[in-house]
Amino acid sequence: MVAVTESVEQLVERLCAKIPDHPEPGVLFRDLTPLFADADGFRRTTDALAEAFRGRFDFVAGIEARGFLLAGAVAYASGTGIIPVRKAGKLPRETYREEYVLEYGSAVLEIHTDDVPRGSRVLVLDDVLATGGTLGATAQLLHRAGLHVAGFGLVMELTEMRGRARLGGHRVRALYRV
Numbered sequence: 001m002v003a004v005t006e007s008v009e010q011l012v013e014r015l016c017a018k019i020p021d022h023p024e025p026g027v028l029f030r031d032l033t034p035l036f037a038d039a040d041g042f043r044r045t046t047d048a049l050a051e052a053f054r055g056r057f058d059f060v061a062g063i064e065a066r067g068f069l070l071a072g073a074v075a076y077a078s079g080t081g082i083i084p085v086r087k088a089g090k091l092p093r094e095t096y097r098e099e100y101v102l103e104y105g106s107a108v109l110e111i112h113t114d115d116v117p118r119g120s121r122v123l124v125l126d127d128v129l130a131t132g133g134t135l136g137a138t139a140q141l142l143h144r145a146g147l148h149v150a151g152f153g154l155v156m157e158l159t160e161m162r163g164r165a166r167l168g169g170h171r172v173r174a175l176y177r178v
Contacts, residue, residue: 059082060075100136124149129154132165150171
């Protein structure tokens with residue numbers, strides 16, 4: 001086995017594609033799909049997120065859509081179940097819903113009401129923490145369902161957006177902060 005000398009932070013930095021002026025001029029878009037496509041990179045990312053919260057969660061919640069990739073992998077690696085946090089109208093049974101404000105409008109997230117027992121500890125995973133709106137809404141949604149947020153695991157945090165402040169003091173682990 002080859003010794004690992006590159007940190008997970010360095011790995012994310014190396015595999016993250018940087019696309020200038022996308023989706024509009026002046027924005028540097030950070031695309032994590034090359035990280036997800038790299039088998040070793042994805043495995044190390046999954047392991048790092050699972051390890052950061054080991055023994056602190058009963059379920060993993062993945063936020064549509066890239067959060068699904070991470071949540072499925074971490075749930076599998078840790079032997080836990082997964083809760084899909086979906087956009088409005090995508091789940092077929094009774095749901096809890098949480099509406100939240102976006103920069104230019106609003107959105108709604110939902111989870112089923114009966115998939116996991118009340119009181120369960122839930123690790124929330126997503127790819128990027130920016131303004132914290134989606135993650136904050138997810139926390140409110142889980143609280144409404146009687147679930148406890150064990151923390152937030154992210155691949156990347158855009159620190160200038162100050163999204164961490166919207167997460168109610170919950171534990172946050174971002175593998176790469178920029």
